Amino acid sequence: MQPVGVAAPLRVDIAEKTFRSAEGVPVTALQDLSFEVRQGEFACLLGPSGCGKTTTLRILLGVDTDFSGSFQLPQGGSNRIAAVFQEPTLLPWRTVEQNVRLALPKTMRNADLDRLFDSLGLAGMRSLFPSELSLGLARRAALARAFATEPAVLFLDEPFVSLDEPTAERLRHLLLSVWSARPTTALMVTHNLREALMLSDRIIVLSPRPAHVIGYFDVRLPRHNRSPQVMSDLLRSFHQKFPGAV
Incomplete structure (x- = not known):
């Protein structure tokens, strides 16, 4: 039972997600995938390419409903959901400001x-x-x-993939700056360990397909204290706890 006055977390309990390959062969993408993201926490789903991270986001966004199990989105506040994908998906005939305002409720x-x-x-x-x-x-x-809608939960699907590293690094800092000013529950998919260590409060480590949680890595240091030396120490600690995970 959720205590009165406490916002519900993002809670995921997917028993199984199976799809058919192009050859018609059934492929199990997710199996016994269970985790929570606390209210106001920035978490990263980290796992090898093709393990089912994006599939998980598609289920949480309601795009894919063909699965067994359940999930609960954060409740309280706006109850709005925002997502940032690998491609910006902006309407080409609208200006930047128009694209942003179109996402807002009336x-x-x-x-x-x-x-x-x-x-x-x-x-x-x-x-x-x-x-x-x-x-x-x-x-x-x-x-x-995404942030203009003041969402209750923000999903990010590798939003900096395909960018050169200096540009990606600048955008990670911008993301943190905006999120810190208006914190919301966030779940980001990545297979970039350094990115996850820089951004997150908690890393949810997934197995190869079919994905399930193999463990958690909490990053309790304030983000402004995550210097290059600290990041090296975090990388070492992660690899000691999860050898060969990514």
Whole structure:
């Protein structure tokens, strides 16, 4: 029983998810996958490529309903869900600002977004169209669209994949800056261990397919204390606890 006044966590209990391959062979992607993300926590789902991380997000987003099991999204506050995908998925015929505002409920369509655009370095680009943006700037616009809705839970599916490392690193810092200013329960899919150690409060480590949780790695240090030396120590500790996991 959830204590009165305490926001419910993100709770996942997927017994099984199976799909058919192109050859018609049944493939079990997830099996006995259970975990929780506490309210206001930033967690990363970490596992090898193809293990079922994105499949898990698709189920939580309601895109894939063909599975056995259950899940509970965070409750309380806005109850809104936001997602940032590997591709920015911006409407090409809308400006950056229009793309962001289209995601808002009608009661928020006239919200003041100046601080959000400023924090993501988009203040001078609100009237540009997606074709006028670099991939890095388009990813910033996708982050702005997600945070503008003030979601109860934020899902991120490898939002910095395919970017060069300096650009990806800048965007990770921007993500942390915006999330710290308006913290929400967040679950991010990644197979980049260093990224997970930099961003998260807790790493949920998944097995190869069919995915299940093999353990947790809590990062209790404040993010501003995660220096290069500390990151090296965290990497060493992770590999000692989960040898060969990623």
